[in-house]
Amino acid sequence: MTSTPVQTPTLHILNKAPEHSRFAACLGALSPGDVLVLSENAVLALPARRNELPEGTLAVSADLSARGLEEAFAAQSIDYAELVRLTEQHPRIISW
Numbered sequence: 001m002t003s004t005p006v007q008t009p010t011l012h013i014l015n016k017a018p019e020h021s022r023f024a025a026c027l028g029a030l031s032p033g034d035v036l037v038l039s040e041n042a043v044l045a046l047p048a049r050r051n052e053l054p055e056g057t058l059a060v061s062a063d064l065s066a067r068g069l070e071e072a073f074a075a076q077s078i079d080y081a082e083l084v085r086l087t088e089q090h091p092r093i094i095s096w
Contacts, residue, residue, distance in 0.1 A: 009033040011090035013083075015040035018049050026096040030054055035086060037078070039063050046073050 012034060016022045023042065030036060038045065038059040045052070046059060046069060061077035064070040070077065078086075087093055 007031060007033070008092050009035065009090060010092045010094055011086050012036045012094050012096060014038055014042040014096040016096055017041040018045040022096045026094075027052065027054075029094070035090065037083060037086065039083075043067055043069060043073075 010031065012026055012030060014023065014026045014036060015038075016026075023045070026036070034054075036054055036057045038053075038057060040060075040063055043059045043063045044067060046064075056076075058076055058078050059069075059073055060083060061070060061079050064073055064077055
């Protein structure tokens with residue numbers, strides 16, 4: 001009898017603009033249960049590519065604010081303290 005390895009949820013922190021090749025690579029690497037946080041220029045994907053992002057995608061509020069997007073996407077934003085909490089909760093983190 002073989003056992004299936006248990007997949008540890010990964011925290012993906014994506015800071016590349018939607019046009020960057022790592023943006024698409026990150027989306028392709030997501031597995032069920034993973035958490036995606038958009039930071040820096042990655043938040044620019046929210047208005048134009050929102051349908052391509054997995055449900056529950058989070059964005060750093062300071063980066064939304066810096067790009068004038070805080071009003072439209074405040075419901076899914078997190079502050080830096082919450083980002084730190086997420087890093088504490090996920091033993092596996094990939095920064096893109």
